[in-house]
């Protein structure tokens with residue numbers, strides 16, 4: 001294992017942070033897998049999964065079983081990890097800019113088009129090599145001005161030329177679920193099986209460029225732009241939501257790390273036979289079909305459905321209780337699907353998102369991820 005340290009721009013004199021990446025396996029195989037944990041720094045399940053992955057990958061490296069370089073960033077957000085306010089961790093937004101740590105990754109499409117136009121051939125592998133080099137070049141040309149921008153550049157540099165990029169997150173209270181680009185589903189489906197995902201949400205553009213899309217979307221845009229040249233979907237990039245914030249146990253971490261290793265074996269990045277594929281628990285559904293049930297009024301949240309329940313359109317999801325007026329506002333689902341995530345808070349402000357239902361029929365447009 002090689003340890004590399006990447007200094008971030010110092011936000012103030014006397015202050016400096018760095019990102020640490022761990023590198024396993026051959027660096028000359030021309031293949032790369034990238035895994036990072038806790039880009040939202042207040043989402044700790046991935047940190048423990050990364051800890052287990054570190055041990056498993058070290059053992060595989062010793063056995064010479066890695067067919068690709070595997071880059072593991074066990075703490076993807078040292079800025080957010082250190083942000084505390086009133087005894088609460090603020091790991092989702094940078095306090096200085098109020099920007100979500102998992103949004104606003106630079107769109108490389110145009111920069112890559114400029115670099116590869118006139119150089120693509122009829123050889124798909126050679127095109128992939130060319131495109132990855134163009135991506136590295138475009139990311140190196142970025143000129144970060146802030147600590148946050150420099151963090152994005154470092155993470156992007158480590159991930160953009162990988163064939164698999166796994167971004168380990170979690171929700172508030174949730175079952176295992178995934179977000180990925182729609183064209184990637186055939187490659188993501190085995191991961192959904194090994195991890196036991198209760199939902200997989202697919203889209204081709206979710207808005208505001210989250211990390212997983214930044215790594216994968218350029219590829220299908222290039223395919224559309226250069227239809228006469230063979231271009232692979234070069235990066236299978238997935239946001240893995242490792243259940244809820246408090247779902248941090250050694251048993252779950254072991255289970256999830258083992259599932260990720262099984263997937264990498266099944267995909268040919270690790271030698272040996274992959275374990276048999278478990279059954280797919282739920283078919284993938286469009287992100288545009290995921291209903292976020294919102295509280296129209298403030299009050300105490302009394303959930304009427306549990307995680308994993310299949311909610312029917314029209315069914316009661318929660319009551320919002322106002323103990324001052326005695327009013328109860330009943331919230332009903334408008335779509336049918338599995339309830340895969342809900343807030344751990346039991347007091348709602350007006351307009352607050354309370355839970356998510358993975359419906360099969362797309363009905364939303366515009367930005368599909370929560371701004372928050």
Ligand SMILES: [Zn+2]
Pocket residue numbers: 039040043102169170
């Ligand atoms: Zn997250």
